[in-house]
Amino acid sequence: MAQTTPHLALPLLAAAQAGKHVTHNEALLALDALVHLACRDKDLAAPPADPAEGDRYLVAAQTPTGAWAGLSGQIAVFGDGVWTGLVPRPGWLVHVGDEDAFYRFDGARWGGLFDGVRALRNLDALGLGTEAEAGTAFAAKLERALWTARDPADGGSGGLAVVLNKAAPGNAVALLFQTAYSGRAELGLLGEDALGLKVSADGATWRGAWRADPATGHLGLGALGLPGAPMARAPLHVAREGAGPGLCLDAYGAGPVENVIQTRSGRGSRQAPAPIRAGDGLVGLSGGGFFDGGSTDGRVTLRGIAEEDFSATAQGAGFVIEATDLGGTAPRPVVRMRANGALELVARAGVPATGTAPGQIVFDSTLAAFRGHTGAGWVRLSNPPCFRAATSYDNYVGAGAWTRVGFNTGLLNAQGLFRAADNAFVVPEAGVYTFTAALAFKRNGTNAPASLQARFHRNGVTLDGSRRGVAAPIDGVSTVSLGCTLSLAAGDLITVHALFTGTDGYIAAADSDFSGFGLA
Incomplete structure (x- = not known):
């Protein structure tokens, strides 16, 4: 019959045993030591100098000394002035006070109770509520997962980072x-x-x-x-690929709604913005495209600009539309909506040679005029060419010879189209023009011409149908008036010529003039 209990190895009383109280007390002391087992320390290799009655230590040292010699791996209990070693059995648990940690005896050694949990870091796979499959090292079947930062009161930073790392950029x-x-x-x-x-x-x-x-x-x-x-x-x-909008903004509401893209511009930096200056951009839409061999930006642009340095009381701004000429690569302003409320066609020298169609309007800086395209060609819409010229002397005209009248003074010549050196009007652009002239007769001595005649010449050649005349002109009274409307080409020269028959005479400077203007 066993003399000790099978689990705690407590001594048992034998039949007819003498001194039963000794065995009984020994068993009670062992129970007192082992039930709710709690040791003070496990890192000592020798007994403490002044132990208290009932103190217990886990002797973890391989070769303990002093009274603990031979007690390696045992629970050392102090009582009645001596140390007693209790041999552990597999599954025993002990709480080590100075570490506030539990240890478990596995039959060979004492190990931390949660060492198995720490071993999770070396697991090949882990499943929570489900089984981890090949290629999926961690699998969880959950309703909800929460990750929360450790509070600073618990020794944490209060922040939380979930880190996902890869080996190389291509992964x-x-x-x-x-x-x-x-x-x-x-x-x-x-x-x-x-x-x-x-x-x-x-x-x-x-x-x-x-x-x-x-x-x-x-x-x-x-x-x-x-x-x-x-x-x-x-x-x-x-x-994006295909047709349709690249950016769509919706706006809804019970009352008046507004769908606005808001921008703000400033010099300086985001931390210290500075006022914008005249010419700075406020907002813009810009378009470009691809071509064989490359691409380009900004070939058509709608840009909002500041038209003055911004201050608390002066913030004038307008819009500029830029386009690129056919056959060109450099965009230029074509239309401005100015801060003063004016719509401005930006001037260009001449008119477009290609891409013209009915309804187009440009401002031709060469002619200082607006011009519109009719479908057949460009016509002037403003600032029509006009002039009125006089002569500064009485022009002598011999009998029987057509003579150019020497109009040499531009009474009205804002565009400089009357050329005094040639006594001629120079056509600035192809179009329809109308001309008038008045030639007054002045007698040369007692000569009495049979007639005074006049006509227009274009580039030195008679304009058919333009001749007019008066018979037996009276000195200081008779006048010949001319008028015609015709289509001319740019650069044509229009002059006035006079003829006396019978005898010679003069074209009086005082009452003679030459004028004209463009119609279309």
Whole structure:
């Protein structure tokens, strides 16, 4: 019959045993030592100098000394001035006070109770509520998961970071969202170091939603969202394929609604903005395109600009529309909506040679005039050419010879189209013109011409149908008046010529003039 209990090895009373109280007390002392087992320390290799009655120590040292010699791995209990070693059994637990930790005896050694939990860091796979499968080292079947930062009161920082790391830029690190285990969205570093989001309707075909450039922070939307696409060229860059809008803004409300894109511009920095100056841009829309061999930007632009230095009381601004001429590559302003409320066609030298169509209007700086296209050609819409010329002397005209009248004074010649040196009007542009002339007769001595005649010449050649005359002119009274309307080419010279028959005479300076203007 066993003399000790099978688990705690407590001594048992034997039949007819003498001194039963000794055995009984020994068992009670062992129970007192082992039940709710709590030791003061486990790191001593020799007994403490002044132990208290009932003190217990886990002798973890391999070769303890003094009264603990031979007690390695045992529970040393002090009582009645001596140390007693209690041999542990597998499964015993002990609380070590100075560490506030539990230890477990596995039959060979004492180990921390949670050493097995710490070993999770070396697991090949872990499943929570489900089984981890091959290729999926961690699997969890949950309703909800919470990650929360450790409070500073508990020794934490109050912050929380979830770190996902990859080995090289060409690898992927991502969060994959699925429906029925079929991919629908993937967010992360998708085979590059740019953060991106791609989405799928079927788990097979993926489309880029957005992608952030790690070098610039620019965000690309749409076609720029997939890895391998060009990086965004602006802080917000939208790329799409096919027809339709590239950017759509909706606005709703119970009353009047407004859909506005708001911009603000300033010199200086974001931390210390400075006032903008005249000519600075406030807002802009710019368009370009691709061509064989490359692409270009800003070939057509709508730009809002400051028209004065901004202050608290002066903030004049307007719009400028820029376009690029056919066959050209340099954009230029074509229309301005000025801060004073005026609409301005920006001047250009001449008119467009190509791309003309009915209804087009330009301001021709060469002619200082607005011109419009009729479908057949350009016509002047403003500042029509006009002149009135006189002669500063009585012009002698011999008998029987057509003589150019020497009009040499521009009474009205704002555009400089009457050329006094040639006594001629110079046509500035092709169009329809009308001319008038009045020639007064002055007698030369007692000569009495049979007639006074006059006509217009174009480039020195008679204009048919322009001749007029008067018979037997009276000195100081008779006048010949001319008038004609005709189509002319740019550069044509119009002059007035006179003829006396019978005898000679003069064209009187006092009452003679030559005038004309453009009609279209």
